[in-house]
Every structure is written in structure tokens, then in C-alpha cells.
Amino acid sequence: MQRYAIGVEYDGRAFNGWQIQPDRPTVQEALERAVARMAGHPLRVHAAGRTDAGVHATGQVCHFDSDAKRPLNAWVRGVNSFLPEGVAVTWSRAVPEHFHARFVATARHYRYLVLNHPVRPALLAGRIGWAHQELDVPAMRAAAELLLGEHDFSSFRAAECQAPSPVKLMRAIRIRQDGQLLCFDFSASAFLHHMVRNIMGALLHIGKGNQPAEWMSELLSWQDRSLAPPTFMPDGLYLSGVSYPPEFELPSEPAPRYGLL
Known part of the structure; x- marks a missing residue:
């Protein structure tokens, strides 16, 4: 076998x-x-x-x-x-x-694509997220920095999550902007159920000016999902790669095949 x-x-x-x-x-x-x-x-x-x-x-x-x-x-x-x-x-x-x-697996990588434009996407409907209100990208980057490291991510955990522990190591979050397209990259040891979509909901809440970037630390410390913004749509979320020990010689972080994807 x-x-x-x-x-x-x-x-x-x-x-x-x-x-x-x-x-x-x-x-x-x-x-x-x-x-x-x-x-x-x-x-x-x-x-x-x-x-x-x-x-x-x-x-x-x-x-x-x-x-x-x-x-x-x-x-x-x-x-x-x-x-x-x-x-x-x-x-x-x-x-x-x-x-x-x-x-x-030693790490998982997710990518979320968002169109920041007053009009919803048609050609990319279902394959990209959408935010019609202009977003403050520097504020979202500052908020994302506060999530790096090992934390209890209960504030971003779905109620039906079956993971034995809410503690995860967030290794990197990168936010890039190309015109009206925003690309959010997340790398962590593992992710809780709906964790990326819930973090996206909080980042966009801050990006819209509803809270300052520093509010992300408070939200993280509360460890209470009920106090966090709504879960963001799944449309623009991609499992973009998985990392493994070198001994397996796998292409665990392949080069994108479709531009940003």
C-alpha cells in the first residue's frame, strides 16, 4: 500500500x-x-x-x-x-x-480578496468579497499587527467550532492594495472554524471607521464572539497553501496560478 x-x-x-x-x-x-x-x-x-x-x-x-x-x-x-x-x-x-x-502540517495559509468599490462585482460574483464603503487600509494594517503571535482567538471562533483549543499562533497577516482590489493574506499554525471570516469582519469594521485600530486588542482580550462584528461573506476566501516539514518535499506554498490567486 x-x-x-x-x-x-x-x-x-x-x-x-x-x-x-x-x-x-x-x-x-x-x-x-x-x-x-x-x-x-x-x-x-x-x-x-x-x-x-x-x-x-x-x-x-x-x-x-x-x-x-x-x-x-x-x-x-x-x-x-x-x-x-x-x-x-x-x-x-x-x-x-x-x-x-x-x-x-506546520501552517495553513488563507487569502481573502475584496473589491472596494461602490458597485457590486458581476463577473467575479461569488469569487471575491465586496465592500462598498471606502476602507482605511493603514488602519486595517495597524489592527492586523495586533493579532500576530499566539493568542486565544475565541472572539473569532464560530459557536460550532470543534477545535480542542482556541489558542493559535498567527504568524503573518499581509494586506496589499492594487487600485480597488484588496488582498488579505493570513498564515497561522491552524485556524478555528470561521476564524478568517470573523477576523475579516473585524478588520472591515475598523476599515470603515467604526472603531480605531487599537480596538482589535480589546476584542481579542474579551474572548467573546458575541461582542465581535458579524462574520464576513465566504465569497472571496481561498485556502491558498499548506506548509509541511521539508522531509516530505511537497510544493506546500505553490506559486499563484491566476495572478493574485
């Missing part, structure tokens, strides 16, 4: 999130069906992290076990021939048995 790691990208609009659910299309279901057809036997595909309905991925990492003798390219092109157009495998690697897409 050989273990394989694969990189996966998908359009979250086509699925009800990652995890298999009864009578609803999910990314895991589509992948398992396609990989099983290529392997010739049933199998389970494990992901580095679960994404919600409407959330996309350009750098999801998964693994599965198979005793089928196939060239590595078959786990890319062959599997893709069985997948719906909203999901695709981008690379494959043979990995040792102790590799686990979720448990040996």
Missing part, C-alpha cells in the same frame, strides 16, 4: 463545503469518487483542512492510500478526467506512511 499526497483547487460555489454530507455535493465526495475510479477500489481522501460552503481553494493538500500501480501523472490528469469542472488535482507525490495531510 502506497500513500499519495495531492494538491487540489476548487470553486467553493459548486459544493457544500469540503466534508461529505448526506444528499449534498461536497469536495471530498467528488474527489473520493474520482480517485477511487482511477485506483479501481474504494478509498478515503483526507484533507489538510475543512473549508465551508462557498469557500474556495488554490492550495488544498490531501492524501490517500492505494495499492494500485499507477504513474504519478495518473493521479493528476487521470483523476481530473473523472472530476466535475469545479475541482481539479494540480500535483501528486508519493509520500511515506507517516505523512498525514492534516496532522503533520
